[in-house]
Amino acid sequence: MPTEANTRAARTSISIYAPATVANLGVGFDILGLALDAPGDRVTVECADSPGVELVAITGDGGQLTCEPARNTACVAARETLQAIRPGAGIRLWLHKGLPLASGLGSSAASAVAAAVAVNELFGGPLTPFEVLRACVEAEAAVSGRHADNVAPALLGGIVLVTGWDLDAIYRLPVPDNLYLALVTPAVAVPTLAARAVLPENVPLRTMVHHTGSVAALIHALHTGDLALLARAMRQDTVVSPRRAALIPGLDEAHAAAYDAGALASVISGAGPTLCALCDTPRTAQAVTQAYKEVYNRLGIGCVTRVARPNLTGARICAD
Ligand code: HSE
Numbered sequence: 344m345p346t347e348a349n350t351r352a353a354r355t356s357i358s359i360y361a362p363a364t365v366a367n368l369g370v371g372f373d374i375l376g377l378a379l380d381a382p383g384d385r386v387t388v389e390c391a392d393s394p395g396v397e398l399v400a401i402t403g404d405g406g407q408l409t410c411e412p413a414r415n416t417a418c419v420a421a422r423e424t425l426q427a428i429r430p431g432a433g434i435r436l437w438l439h440k441g442l443p444l445a446s447g448l449g450s451s452a453a454s455a456v457a458a459a460v461a462v463n464e465l466f467g468g469p470l471t472p473f474e475v476l477r478a479c480v481e482a483e484a485a486v487s488g489r490h491a492d493n494v495a496p497a498l499l500g501g502i503v504l505v506t507g508w509d510l511d512a513i514y515r516l517p518v519p520d521n522l523y524l525a526l527v528t529p530a531v532a533v534p535t536l537a538a539r540a541v542l543p544e545n546v547p548l549r550t551m552v553h554h555t556g557s558v559a560a561l562i563h564a565l566h567t568g569d570l571a572l573l574a575r576a577m578r579q580d581t582v583v584s585p586r587r588a589a590l591i592p593g594l595d596e597a598h599a600a601a602y603d604a605g606a607l608a609s610v611i612s613g614a615g616p617t618l619c620a621l622c623d624t625p626r627t628a629q630a631v632t633q634a635y636k637e638v639y640n641r642l643g644i645g646c647v648t649r650v651a652r653p654n655l656t657g658a659r660i661c662a663d
Contacts, residue, residue: 352432353467356389358661361457362654363442364449365524366492366613368502369577369584370557376449376492377502378654379524382441384450385661386417386457388465391433396421403440416482420455423478424462428469434462443647445532447617452493455482460498460658472498473510480508487535493613500657502565516565518653519573523628525606525620527597527635530645533590538614541586554582574607574621584611591616597638604634625650 362383366376391397398418401408412418417438425432436458442450459478463470470478479494495503495513504514546554557579564573588594591611597618601609605627606620618635622628632648639646 351467352390352465354465356387357461357464358385358387358663359457359461359464359658360385360661361453361455361460361497361658362500363453363651364493364496364613365526365617365619366447366449366490367580367583367611368561369608369610370554370561370580371492371504372580372583373490373492374505374558375502375561376496376505377518377524378496378500378657379448379526379651380654381651382448382649384417384441384453384457385439386421386454386461387437387439388421388434388458388461390465391435394431394433396425397433397435399435399437401438401440404444407444408438408440414486416451416455416479416486417458419485420459420478420482421462423481424459424470424475427474427478428463428466432466434465436461443528445534446528447533447611447613447615448526448528449493449497449613451486451535452479452483452497455479456494456497456658458482464660471510473513476510476513477508487614488539496657498657500655501653504562516562517568518655519565519568519570521570521623522653523622523625524651524653525601525622525628525631525635526612526617526649526651527632527639528617528647528649529592529639530647531590531592531616533587533615535614538587538590541590542583543586546582550581553579570607570621570623577608577610577621580610587611587615591618592644593638593642594618596642597635600634600638601631604630606631 561576608621612619628650
């Protein structure tokens with residue numbers, strides 16, 4: 344439990360990097376997420392004399408992100424963390440966005456995690472990872488709905504299963520060795536709240552049975568390192584992805600091109616519009632990014648492609 348005595352600032356400033364994440368993995372809506380090695384966001388915090396959180400500057404966002412503290416996840420997470428450690432203390436915060444906004448790569452989550460970890464580390468790390476996670480979930484809830492499938496892997500690294508809000512309901516799952524991700528982010532913004540608004544309130548029992556079976560197969564595949572089964576399970580989503588298809592131009596063509604180029608699975612990353620393909624070699628991942636790019640070039644839609652690997656360690660202190 345943090346006390347006044349053990350929560351003096353342990354240093355004058357600190358910078359934390361938190362990675363992008365691919366949420367859902369097809370069938371795991373709001374319960375599964377994977378951390379990527381890059382890109383990521385960076386938050387620097389330092390102690391201030393006046394109480395509360397002051398957001399000094401945001402860079403890397405092209406001026407798009409709000410500095411309004413209640414709607415900026417870095418500010419909300421920093422405030423929640425500070426409140427849990429030392430209410431009445433003050434910090435200044437700088438946010439550098441490495442992640443595109445509203446892209447399906449967990450942008451708001453990465454900012455929240457970097458900020459929460461930075462504040463915790465500034466005071467010597469008095470909070471447990473779960474307490475830090477709670478601050479991040481509050482931040483995510485403030486802007487894009489209460490879900491932890493981005494913040495949990497951004498904080499902890501690897502592939503994380505979130506089955507509830509207690510620490511013993513959050514599981515780090517094995518990550519297969521030969522996992523390469525091919526990603527394409529078309530130049531269309533899909534705000535998470537809008538992509539959640541199109542989802543069904545209810546699903547038929549038969550759909551539920553098929554869906555839970557697929558999630559179970561996915562977990563089994565991770566525990567056995569069976570990439571083919573993992574990919575098969577990821578492709579089984581009939582609940583969320585079809586509803587979001589209308590928000591993502593070129594989705595069917597892009598999936599088809601990815602499979603032609605050797606992808607094992609091609610799914611919407613988080614709420615989209617980024618698409619993520621599961622590949623078993625770096626060469627295939629490169630070929631898939633090229634295939635994605637050709638689709639969007641044909642459609643006249645700009646895009647950014649990336650090859651990524653899983654990040655196994657989560658948020659980290661920046662060396663410089
Ligand atoms: N699970 C969330 C969704 C991730 O698909 O809406 C988006 O941040």
